[in-house]
Amino acid sequence: xxxxxxxxxxxxxxxxxxxxxxxxxxxxxxxxxxxxxxxxxxxxxxxxxxxxxxxxxxxxxxxxxxxxxxxxxxxxxxxxxxxxxxxxxxxxxxxxxxxxxxxxxxxxxxxxxxxxxxxxxxxxxxxx
Amino acid sequence: xxxxxxxxxxxxxxxxxxxxxxxxxxxxxxxxxxxxxxxxxxxxxxxxxxxxxxxxxxxxxxxxxxxxxxxxxxxxxxxxxxxxxxxxxxxxxxxxxxxxxxxxxxxxxxxxxxxxxxxxxxxxxxxxxxxxxxxxxxxxxxxxxxxxxxxxxxxxxxxxxxxxxxxxxxxxxxxxxxxxxxxxxxxxxxxxxxxxxxxxxxxxxxxxxxxxxxxxxxxxxxxxxxxxxxxxxxxxxxxxxxxxxxxxxxxxxxxxxxxxxxxxxxxxxxxxxxxxxxxxxxxxxxxxxxxxxxxxxxxxxxxxxxxxxxxxxxxxxxxxxxxxxxxxxxxxxxxxxxxxxxxxxxxxxxxxxxxxxxxxxxxxxxx
Numbered sequence: 001x002x003x004x005x006x007x008x009x010x011x012x013x014x015x016x017x018x019x020x021x022x023x024x025x026x027x028x029x030x031x032x033x034x035x036x037x038x039x040x041x042x043x044x045x046x047x048x049x050x051x052x053x054x055x056x057x058x059x060x061x062x063x064x065x066x067x068x069x070x071x072x073x074x075x076x077x078x079x080x081x082x083x084x085x086x087x088x089x090x091x092x093x094x095x096x097x098x099x100x101x102x103x104x105x106x107x108x109x110x111x112x113x114x115x116x117x118x119x120x121x122x123x124x125x126x127x128x
Numbered sequence: 129x130x131x132x133x134x135x136x137x138x139x140x141x142x143x144x145x146x147x148x149x150x151x152x153x154x155x156x157x158x159x160x161x162x163x164x165x166x167x168x169x170x171x172x173x174x175x176x177x178x179x180x181x182x183x184x185x186x187x188x189x190x191x192x193x194x195x196x197x198x199x200x201x202x203x204x205x206x207x208x209x210x211x212x213x214x215x216x217x218x219x220x221x222x223x224x225x226x227x228x229x230x231x232x233x234x235x236x237x238x239x240x241x242x243x244x245x246x247x248x249x250x251x252x253x254x255x256x257x258x259x260x261x262x263x264x265x266x267x268x269x270x271x272x273x274x275x276x277x278x279x280x281x282x283x284x285x286x287x288x289x290x291x292x293x294x295x296x297x298x299x300x301x302x303x304x305x306x307x308x309x310x311x312x313x314x315x316x317x318x319x320x321x322x323x324x325x326x327x328x329x330x331x332x333x334x335x336x337x338x339x340x341x342x343x344x345x346x347x348x349x350x351x352x353x354x355x356x357x358x359x360x361x362x363x364x365x366x367x368x369x370x371x372x373x374x375x376x377x378x379x380x381x382x383x384x385x386x387x388x389x390x391x392x393x394x395x396x397x398x399x400x401x402x403x404x405x406x407x408x409x410x411x412x413x414x415x416x417x418x419x420x421x422x423x424x425x426x427x428x429x430x431x432x433x434x435x436x437x438x439x440x441x442x443x444x445x446x447x448x449x450x451x452x453x454x455x456x457x458x459x460x461x462x463x464x465x466x467x468x469x470x471x472x473x474x475x476x477x478x479x480x481x482x483x484x485x486x487x488x489x490x491x492x493x494x495x
Contacts, residue, residue, distance in 0.1 A: 036166045038447050038454075039423045057476075059425060061165045061447050062358055064476070 001094040003028070007110045008119035009070040014094070017110045024049075024070060025098045026058070026089065029123045036061040037086040042099055047075045049102055051109065056099070058086070071109040073102035137182035138274045138336035146354065153357060154246035156183040161356035168359035169449040172322055176280035176347050177355035178340065185248035186273055186330060187255075190238040191264030198232060198239055201258050203382070203404065205395040209234035214301045214317060218382055218390050219254055224403030225378030227254055229370065229387065231319060233303045240303075240315065240330075242275075244372045258399060274336030278343060279326035279363075281492075282350035287327050290342050291316060295327070309335075309342040321360070323367030323490050366448050368417065368457065368488035374428055374444045375415060375457060381407040384459055386415040386487070413440050414462040417487040418473065420454040420480050423447065426473045432458050432482075433472050439464050442473065448489060455489050456482070 001023070006014040012030035016023045031037070042056045049055045049069035056067040079098050082089050089097035104110070114122060134157045144150060148159030159180065161168060171177045189198060199206045204217035211234050219227040228247035233240035243251040248270060255266050278287050284295045293306040293316060303317040312335040320326030331339050344352055361371070370376050375385050382388050382404070391404050420426060426445040431438055440460030448455045456473065464471060469484040 035161065035164045036447075038425065059423075061362065061449070062160075064425070064427070 001025075001098075003094055004116045006094075007070070007113035007115060009068060009113055010122060011066075011068040013068060013070045015070045015110050015113065017104060017107055020104055020107055021076065022071070022073065022102050022104050022107075022110065023098050024100050024102060026067065026093055027119070028093045030065075031090055031093045031097075034058065034060040034062070034065060037090050040082055040086045040089065040099075042067075042078050042083055043075050045075050045078060049073055049075065049100075058089075067099070070113055071102075071104050071106075073104040075100050076103050077101040135183070135271070137180055138333040139180045139182065139340055142337060142340065143180065143354070148354070148356065151357075154183060154244070156245055158183055159354070159356040161358045162354050165356070165358040165362060166449045168353060168355045169362050171351060171353045172280045172324060172355055172359065172363055173450050174281070175351040176278060176282040176286045177353055177359070178343055178347070179277040179279065179355050179360055180274070180340075181277050181328070182270075182274040182333075182336070183245040184270075184275055185241075185243040185245060185251060186269045186275065187241040187243065187252065188238060188267045188269050189241065189264060190267070191262075193262040194239050194264040197255070197259060197262035197264050198241070199395065200262070200398050201255055202230065202232065203391040203398060203400070204232070205392040206232050206234070206239070207395070211236050212302050212304060214303055214319060216301075216387075216390050218376075218387065219251060220382075220391075220400030220404060221254075221378065222400055222403065224381060224400045224407050226372075226376050226380065226382060227251060227378065229372055229376055229390075233315070233317065235303065235305065235315070247372060254399075272333050273330050274333050274339075275328060275330050276336065276340060276343065277320070277326060277328045278347075279320055279322045279355075280324045280350075282347065282352075283324065283326045286343060286347035286350060286352060287316075287329075289346050290339075298327075309339050312339055314339075321367075321369055322363035323369075323488065323492055324363075325492070362446050362449055365444055365446050365455070365457070366450055366488065366490035370415070371444065375459075380443075380459065381412065383408050383411055384413045384415060411462055413459040414465040415443070415457060415459055415487070416465045417485045417489055418442070418445075418456040418458055418471070418482045419485045420456065420473065420475075420482045422480055423454055424475050424478070424480060425454050426456040426458075426475050426480065426482070430456070430476075431474045432460050433474065434464060434470070439471060450490055455485075457487070
């Protein structure tokens with residue numbers, strides 16, 4: 001997945017929509033900020049995600065952080081590889097480290113999120 | 129504090145230029161990590177690491193009545209200190225609540241008190257409040273000096289080439305005035321907060337960078353690295369060192385926290401003595417170690433239970449990098465404090481099984 005073609009929530013989740021399904025992950029910036037990841041909790045297939053609401057949590061040595069749904073939809077697949085070994089997320093957040101696939105309620109929703117340039121601007125501001 | 133903009137140590141620019149992720153900590157901008165907490169943790173366990181601990185309070189006491197003044201305010205018996213010795217001590221309020229835990233250094237002339245950054249104002253105020261009748265002075269040296277800790281099995285080998293005193297002769301919990309990097313005057317102590325052998329240097333602020341760079345150079349053969357506050361916390365946690373705000377606070381009594389040995393009720397009157405005497409006779413809880421079955425972490429405030437009975441709460445918890453295990457310290461009912469006791473910890477709504485284990489979690493191997 002090319003990070004340049006993804007949309008981003010201000011809470012650092014990325015989404016890639018194709019038709020009415022989407023892949024959701026966590027940005028490399030967020031993964032780097034967390035460092036030393038320990039565990040991740042993800043929803044089950046069939047669970048509903050609500051835009052802006054927590055759908056899981058990722059725990060690092062330092063802290064526990066909620067994962068927020070970038071858009072609303074139903075979980076159709078969960079990346080078990082990441083649950084089994086969270087290092088997969090650390091090492092490859094845009095490909096092997098994806099989190100869930102969802103059937104989105106409205107494919108147009110993702111268009112309201114940040115594009116890559118806007119996200120880059122946002123994280124540059126957050127750093128200072 | 130009148131000015132709320134964060135303070136910077138003399139090494140701030142170096143930290144920023146070298147990848148330090150800076151966070152506001154107790155009013156100071158401090159590096160939480162440079163690479164990864166786990167990696168930095170292992171550097172200290174296996175080699176040597178440098179810590180900028182310039183945010184800690186450094187208070188110089190002088191005058192003929194400095195000793196009785198300190199001894200009236202602090203709980204341990206400072207009269208027992210020979211020149212060159214360091215003592216762990218506590219400051220209590222009238223109700224026996226802890227204001228801070230401190231180190232008291234007895235120098236050839238006068239005393240030094242090192243306190244936590246977050247409590248410096250309260251510590252200074254407490255001494256000021258109880259000064260009447262004691263002819264002595266307290267000078268806050270925090271902003272004009274820097275403090276660097278060198279910790280790890282290769283700490284002595286890293287520091288020795290730079291100092292003019294034999295470190296073999298400097299015993300644990302001792303301090304000596306010497307010179308570092310040529311002519312820089314330094315207080316050199318051997319205490320440590322990581323469970324490893326280690327030293328601290330107190331030097332004039334403007335000389336801090338020179339000393340820091342010399343240490344990086346000298347330690348390069350042992351893989352020296354700068355270490356952030358994140359790994360400092362996981363290291364002290366494994367060594368079960370109490371941390372103010374977690375294992376110690378104004379509502380935790382020192383006997384429960386396991387530092388009652390630093391309260392000398394027989395030394396004569398001191399602030400809080402009456403209340404502390406009561407606490408000693410009525411132990412409410414005990415600080416214990418917990419090993420969790422799973423990987424999730426029991427953070428501060430998590431409830432510890434057994435058969436739905438609340439036993440106490442977690443004071444610190446982390447994934448211990450050396451032991452590769454989710455561990456916690458907790459204050460619980462002494463009846464359940466025996467190692468091997470099975471308990472349950474509520475980790476954000478989920479019951480996680482755990483077992484009481486002895487403290488400290490980590491002890492450095494004897495050489």
